[in-house]
Amino acid sequence: MMNKKSKIVLVGGGSTWTPGILKAMTTHLKQFPLEKITLYDIDEERQKVIGEFAKILFKEEAPDVKVSYTTDEKEAYTDVDFVFCQMRTGGFEMRDKDEKIPLQHGVIGQETCGPGGFAYGLRSIRDMEKMVKSVRQFSPDAWILNYTNPAAIVALALDKIFPKEDKVLNICDQPVNLLRSFASLIDFDANDFEPVYFGLNHYGWFTHLYDQTGKDRMPEIKEIILNGGFRPVDAEQRDQSWLDTYAMVEDMLKDFPEYLPNTYLQYYLYPEYKLSKMDPNRTRTDEVREGRETKVFNECRRIVENGTAKDSSVVHNDAHGDMMVEVAASIAHNLRKTYVVMVRNNGIVSNLPNDSMVEVAASLGANGPHPYAVGEIDTFYKGLIESQHAYEKLTVEAYMEESYTKALQALTMNRTVVDAKKARKLLDALIEANKGYWPELN
Numbered sequence: 001m002m003n004k005k006s007k008i009v010l011v012g013g014g015s016t017w018t019p020g021i022l023k024a025m026t027t028h029l030k031q032f033p034l035e036k037i038t039l040y041d042i043d044e045e046r047q048k049v050i051g052e053f054a055k056i057l058f059k060e061e062a063p064d065v066k067v068s069y070t071t072d073e074k075e076a077y078t079d080v081d082f083v084f085c086q087m088r089t090g091g092f093e094m095r096d097k098d099e100k101i102p103l104q105h106g107v108i109g110q111e112t113c114g115p116g117g118f119a120y121g122l123r124s125i126r127d128m129e130k131m132v133k134s135v136r137q138f139s140p141d142a143w144i145l146n147y148t149n150p151a152a153i154v155a156l157a158l159d160k161i162f163p164k165e166d167k168v169l170n171i172c173d174q175p176v177n178l179l180r181s182f183a184s185l186i187d188f189d190a191n192d193f194e195p196v197y198f199g200l201n202h203y204g205w206f207t208h209l210y211d212q213t214g215k216d217r218m219p220e221i222k223e224i225i226l227n228g229g230f231r232p233v234d235a236e237q238r239d240q241s242w243l244d245t246y247a248m249v250e251d252m253l254k255d256f257p258e259y260l261p262n263t264y265l266q267y268y269l270y271p272e273y274k275l276s277k278m279d280p281n282r283t284r285t286d287e288v289r290e291g292r293e294t295k296v297f298n299e300c301r302r303i304v305e306n307g308t309a310k311d312s313s314v315v316h317n318d319a320h321g322d323m324m325v326e327v328a329a330s331i332a333h334n335l336r337k338t339y340v341v342m343v344r345n346n347g348i349v350s351n352l353p354n355d356s357m358v359e360v361a362a363s364l365g366a367n368g369p370h371p372y373a374v375g376e377i378d379t380f381y382k383g384l385i386e387s388q389h390a391y392e393k394l395t396v397e398a399y400m401e402e403s404y405t406k407a408l409q410a411l412t413m414n415r416t417v418v419d420a421k422k423a424r425k426l427l428d429a430l431i432e433a434n435k436g437y438w439p440e441l442n
C-alpha cells in the first residue's frame with residue numbers, strides 16, 4: 001500500500017508557504033510517495049515564480065515526480081488524489097484592511113480573530129465553495145485538505161453548504177506548533193504526545209499531554225511556563241509579534257491555570273491589553289510583506305536564476321509543511337495517526353452544539369478522522385465557546401442568506417466587539433472595503 005503514489009494539487013500555489021510545503025514533500029517521499037504535483041493559483045505571476053522554483057527543487061531532490069503549474073482549473077483538478085488548499089482571497093492588500101479597519105474603530109485588528117477574521121471569512125467562503133464544486137467536477141473522490149483561513153468559519157461554511165461531503169478536512173497547524181514548543185521545554189519528541197484538546201479553531205485548550213508511558217506531562221510543562229515563560233520552538237525564525245504572542249501563554253496560565261491555551265485566545269481574553277499594543281499604521285501584514293513574502297519570492301527568483309536550490313536557507317521544513325504532508329500520508333496509507341483537526345461536533349464535546357465544528361484530536365486514516373470523545377466541559381469554556389460558535393454560525397448565515405442583520409448580530413456577538421453601535425460602524429466600513437468580494441448584504 002505504501003507504494004501507492006499520490007497525485008496532488010496545491011491550491012494557492014503562489015502562497016508564501018508553498019516552498020516550505022514542497023520541501024516537506026521532498027523529505028517525506030518514503031512516507032508519502034508522489035506521482036505528480038500541480039500548483040494552481042489565480043495569480044499567474046506569483047505562480048510562475050514558485051512554479052519554476054518547484055521544478056528545480058524536484059529535479060534535484062525527486063526527479064521522478066512530475067511537477068507543473070497552471071492557472072487553469074480543469075488542468076489543476078483533473079485526476080488528483082489530494083487537494084491541499086491554502087488560498088487568500090484578496091491577497092495581502094485585503095489582509096491589510098482586515099487588520100487596519102478594526103484598529104481605526106478601536107477594536108483588535110487580526111487576520112482570523114474579531115472583525116478582521118469576519119471580513120476575511122466572508123471573502124473566503126465564496127472562493128472555497130467554488131473550489132469544492134470545481135474539484136468535485138474533475139476529481140469526485142479527491143480528499144480536500146484545507147488550511148485556508150479563517151479556518152473556523154471556512155470549516156463551518158463548507159459543512160453547511162456541503163453537508164454530505166465526507167472528504168473535506170479543515171486543519172490548522174497551530175496545535176502542532178504548540179505541541180512542538182511544549183515538547184521542547186521537557187526535551188521530548190512532540191510526535192510522541194497523545195494530546196487531549198478541545199475548542200473551535202484558534203479558540204481551544206489542551207487538557208492533557210500524555211507521553212508513551214501514559215503519564216500526563218502537562219503539570220510539569222505548566223510549571224516550566226509559569227516559572228520561565230514560553231517561546232515558540234522556532235523562536236529564532238519568528239518576528240517579535242509572534243514572540244509576544246507566545247509569551248501571553250504565561251499570562252493566560254496565571255489567570256486560568258487549568259489548561260494550556262491556544263495562543264489566539266489572547267485576543268478574546270485580553271482585548272483591551274492587546275489593542276493597546278497594536279499600531280493602527282503598522283500591523284502583521286506589513287511585517288509579513290516585508291519579511292516572509294519578500295524573502296520567499298526573492299529566494300525563489302534567485303534559485304531560478306542560479307538553477308539550483310541546493311544552497312537555499314529560506315526553504316526549510318517547519319511545522320506547517322510537515323503537518324500538511326503527514327496528514328495526507330496518514331489518510332493515503334491508513335496510518336491512523338493522531339492529529340488535532342476540525343470535525344462536526346456531533347456529541348464529541350457532549351455539552352456543545354452538535355452542529356459546531358470543533359477542533360479535537362482524531363485518529364486519521366483512509367476513512368477520514370475518527371475523533372476521540374472529550375465529554376463535558378466546564379462552564380467557563382462552554383460559555384466562551386458557545387458565544388464564539390454563535391458568532392461563527394451567524395457569519396456563515398449572513399453569507400448564505402445575504403443578511404445584513406445576521407452580519408450585525410455576528411459582529412456584536414464577537415468578544416472583541418460587543419457593542420452594537422460599534423459593530424454597525426465596523427460592518428459598514430467593512431462592507432465598503434470588501435465590495436466585489438462579499439455578497440451584497442440586505
Ligand SMILES: NC(=O)c1ccc[n+]([C@@H]2O[C@H](COP(=O)([O-])OP(=O)(O)OC[C@H]3O[C@@H](n4cnc5c(N)ncnc54)[C@H](O)[C@@H]3O)[C@@H](O)[C@H]2O)c1
Pocket residue numbers: 011012013014015016017018040041042043046086087088089090091092127146147148149150151171172173174320
Ligand atoms: N490553517 C492554518 O493554520 C494556516 C497556516 C498558515 C497559513 N494559512 C493560510 O494559508 C493561506 C495562504 O497564506 P499566505 O500568507 O501564504 O498568503 P499568500 O497571499 O501568500 O498566498 C495565497 C495565494 O492564494 C492565491 N489565491 C487567492 N485566491 C485564490 C483562488 N480563488 N484560487 C486559487 N488561488 C487563489 C493568491 O494568488 C496567493 O498566491 C491563507 O489563507 C492563510 O491564512 C493557514
Ligand SMILES: O=P(O)(O)OC[C@H]1O[C@H](O[C@H]2[C@H](O)[C@@H](O)[C@@H](O)O[C@@H]2CO)[C@H](O)[C@@H](O)[C@@H]1O
Pocket residue numbers: 112149172173174175177242284288318319320
Ligand atoms: O501572521 P502570519 O501570516 O505569519 O501567520 C499566520 C498563521 O499563524 C499560525 O500559523 C503559524 C504556524 O502554526 C507555525 O507552524 C509557523 O509556520 O508559523 C505560522 C505563523 O507564522 C496560524 O495557525 C495560521 O492559521 C495563521 O495563518
Ligand SMILES: [Mn+2]
Pocket residue numbers: 151171172173174202
Ligand atoms: Mn491556524
